[in-house]
């Protein structure tokens with residue numbers, strides 16, 4: 049059930065990416081006027097946000113590595129087909145920075161259920177762009193999170209030209225896995241839910257792979273990776289994110305093996 053939802057999400061992301069025509073924040077949609085309940089991010093507000101050409105988001109982890117979702121990539125190995133766009137909120141901006149990939153590392157054991165993280169290695173480092181540190185403990189796995197992306201601004205909507213952002217509250221595993229919500233579909237140790245019981249604010253197709261983050265002891269830290277959800281911003285269907293703290297040791301050692 050969940051597996052084919054993920055597949056559908058990938059298809060939707062690929063199709064929308066291929067046909068991407070930036071629409072000025074769906075003024076015609078009164079319910080979800082911006083990125084499912086979000087607003088536009090300011091230039092430079094989240095400098096490490098990355099748009100990936102397959103229609104996903106990502107976060108700059110180091111000058112050559114973009115942390116994204118496993119379901120955004122096909123396999124581990126050499127790969128020069130992905131373009132990363134960085135340094136701008138407006139994907140059409142002439143000051144955007146682009147880099148080609150040269151390698152993809154997909155979480156070992158990924159089979160469409162859990163383990164939803166991956167690295168894209170850039171062919172050359174980017175300079176002058178802040179990176180987003182990942183959490184290394186569960187200390188920040190609650191509270192209020194920020195989400196951002198160029199994905200759909202409403203369920204079934206088109207991809208966005210301008211980066212949108214929103215905040216969502218943590219939802220406990222017990223609540224998220226209750227019969228009212230995901231009824232056991234969430235892998236409690238590896239995934240973290242966030243959203244409102246009433247819906248209205250959420251990540252959506254095309255935001256996958258992007259970071260969920262919050263303020264840590266000294267600035268922003270990445271707590272989650274956009275992974276899946278039932279539709280977008282539906283009541284009782286929070287967004288489900290890869291719980292970065294659970295994978296932080298594996299993520300760090302993969303980064304080292306990829307050259308930092």
Ligand code: ARG
Pocket residue numbers: 054057058061199250251252253254255256257274275276277278279280281286287288
């Ligand atoms: N899997 C989706 C993607 O490929 C992201 C889904 C997030 N959904 C949600 N309701 N939070 O972009």
